[in-house]
Amino acid sequence: MNLPYQFFIALRYFKSKKKHGGISINTFISIAGVALGVMTLITVLSVMSGFHEDLQAKILGVNSHIVTMSYDGKIGNHEEIREKISAVDGVVDSAPFVYGQVMLRSGRRAHGIIVRGVDPVLGTGTTSILENLKTGNIHDLQKNTGMPGIIVGRELLRNLALMVGDEIDMVSPMSEMGPLGMIPKMKKFRVVGYFEAGMYEYDSSLAFIHLKEAQQFFKYGDDVSGIEVKILDLYSAEEVSDGIQHMLSPPYYTRDWMQMNRNLFSALKLEKIVMFIILTLIILVASFNIISNLIMIVIEKGREIAIMKTMGATNRGIMVIFILHGLIIGISGTALGVIGGYGLCQILKTYKFINLPADVYYLSYLPVRMSLFDFTVVPIAAILITFLATVYPSWQAAKLDPVEPLRYE
Numbered sequence: 001m002n003l004p005y006q007f008f009i010a011l012r013y014f015k016s017k018k019k020h021g022g023i024s025i026n027t028f029i030s031i032a033g034v035a036l037g038v039m040t041l042i043t044v045l046s047v048m049s050g051f052h053e054d055l056q057a058k059i060l061g062v063n064s065h066i067v068t069m070s071y072d073g074k075i076g077n078h079e080e081i082r083e084k085i086s087a088v089d090g091v092v093d094s095a096p097f098v099y100g101q102v103m104l105r106s107g108r109r110a111h112g113i114i115v116r117g118v119d120p121v122l123g124t125g126t127t128s129i130l131e132n133l134k135t136g137n138i139h140d141l142q143k144n145t146g147m148p149g150i151i152v153g154r155e156l157l158r159n160l161a162l163m164v165g166d167e168i169d170m171v172s173p174m175s176e177m178g179p180l181g182m183i184p185k186m187k188k189f190r191v192v193g194y195f196e197a198g199m200y201e202y203d204s205s206l207a208f209i210h211l212k213e214a215q216q217f218f219k220y221g222d223d224v225s226g227i228e229v230k231i232l233d234l235y236s237a238e239e240v241s242d243g244i245q246h247m248l249s250p251p252y253y254t255r256d257w258m259q260m261n262r263n264l265f266s267a268l269k270l271e272k273i274v275m276f277i278i279l280t281l282i283i284l285v286a287s288f289n290i291i292s293n294l295i296m297i298v299i300e301k302g303r304e305i306a307i308m309k310t311m312g313a314t315n316r317g318i319m320v321i322f323i324l325h326g327l328i329i330g331i332s333g334t335a336l337g338v339i340g341g342y343g344l345c346q347i348l349k350t351y352k353f354i355n356l357p358a359d360v361y362y363l364s365y366l367p368v369r370m371s372l373f374d375f376t377v378v379p380i381a382a383i384l385i386t387f388l389a390t391v392y393p394s395w396q397a398a399k400l401d402p403v404e405p406l407r408y409e
Contacts, residue, residue: 006317009308010324013297026293031333033286038337038382039344041279045374046345048272050367052265058199059261062206064095064126064228066241067260071251074223082227084247090231090240095122096224098214104152104207105169106160113156113205115170117214126228129195130208135164136193141210148213149192153203157194166191170209172217187217198364229254283382286333287389290326294393298322298400306402315398322394323387330386334379341378345370 014027068075068085075081078096085094098117103110120138124131130138134154141149150168152160162168172185189209197203215221231240237256245254258265298305305318345368348354354366 004320006320007324009321010328013301013321013325014328026289026296027329030286030289030293030329031336033289034283034330034333034382034386035336035340037279037282037286038334038378039340040282041276041378042338042341042374043344043348044275044279045272045378046341046368046370047348047366048268048275049371049374050349050369052268052272053369054367055199055264055268058197058202060127060234060257062127062129062197062199062202063257063260065231065234065237066229066244066254066256067226068094068229068244068248068252068254069226071253073225074220075226075252076223078224078227081248081252085227085229085244088240088243088247090233090236090243091229092232093122093125093230095119095126095228096211096226097123097228098211098218098220098225100214100218100225101173103171103173104156104160105171106162106166109160110171111156111159111205113152113207115150115207115209115214117209117211117217119211123208123211126230129197129202133193133195138193138208140192141208141213147188147190148210150189151193151195151208152191153206154194154196155200155204156207157191159204162191164191164193170217185217280381280385283385287385290329290386290389291393293329294322294326294390295396297325298393298397301397302400305397305400309400309402318400319394319398322397323390326386326390326394327383330383330389334382334386337382338375338379342370342375 014024068081075096082094082096085091096119099114101112102115103112118130118138118141120141124138130151133151136151138151141151147167150170152162157163160168168189168191170187170189174185195203195208197206209217211224215223229240229244231237234257237258241254241256241259245252248254308318348366349368349370352365356364356366
């Protein structure tokens with residue numbers, strides 16, 4: 001296939017005369033500017049995607065995909081409700097739970113937490129946190145050792161200066177009638193293990209006890225606070241949740257994981273869009289280098305443009321030459337930026353040498369998730385910006401009057 005003459009002339013214009021050597025330097029600066037912008041944009045978007053994915057994994061590691069609860073505050077016939085939920089398409093497993101706010105006290109230290117009562121057999125089917133305990137086993141909650149067991153987060157273990165095997169007091173904010181009047185409800189537990197979810201919020205303020213112990217402590221009888229549901233496709237949570245809601249009807253209601261964390265994930269999505277817009281400005285700055293570079297080439301090549309016009313080159317053909325020249329700069333810079341962005345993301349993903357404070361960012365390292373979407377949109381945007389940057393200088397070259405450059409020849 002024969003390439004058009006404009007392509008060869010566009011390539012030839014990368015080699016400038018010695019007295020105008022600065023133009024070639026500007027060309028390389030333009031390529032480097034586009035490459036830097038693309039590399040930065042890809043890296044930042046990959047880090048933002050990594051934050052989103054890592055945060056989502058940690059949230060779903062502790063919480064179920066869907067929660068079914070009652071406006072009455074309790075669910076009495078939970079086994080019957082579980083059977084109905086299991087009949088909904090997409091549901092994999094379900095488990096009852098009881099939760100409440102308590103204070104854990106050890107010596108002179110105390111900490112307010114959320115305690116969740118779970119069934120050791122059914123509880124591991126809906127969340128993964130209790131399957132990957134750092135120490136202990138979920139079945140230790142029901143061992144007959146004379147004292148009920150409790151599993152706490154690692155940060156909570158540190159805050160209360162506890163060790164596995166220590167005793168701890170659980171105090172309810174609700175008082176009960178005693179021999180001398182109203183007294184706080186309190187019960188002793190033994191720490192049988194600890195977990196590490198990777199999120200400071202969970203590791204410092206969440207604990208698990210046996211479902212029966214929670215029902216007894218909060219005086220639920222055989223009732224539960226709700227039913228956790230695990231589904232096959234976590235991104236179809238809204239549809240499955242609506243199906244469960246439609247089947248059960250009030251007083252029961254459902255909430256899926258996206259609803260419960262909507263503000264957080266919406267903020268992350270908005271932040272990613274804003275970062276894309278802001279960092280695109282780097283590519284825009286590089287496009288101004290391309291504009292100035294092409295204008296300088298048009299000035300330098302004025303005589304050659306005039307000769308080509310006298311030989312029959314059309315205005316459109318002249319425009320194509322300079323558009324191709326600018327696009328070669330843009331495509332070269334974009335390709336280098338994609339390669340550099342991929343390499344930098346791989347380094348960050350492999351070595352994790354950037355540490356973060358876990359209590360602020362929910363995780364201790366900089367996560368990276370390379371997305372095909374990001375690696376597609378960013379190069380397309382960069383090449384489009386580059387193309388737009390070539391239009392004006394190319395149009396100026398096309399409307400050049402061939403008489404002026406040749407008048408004094």
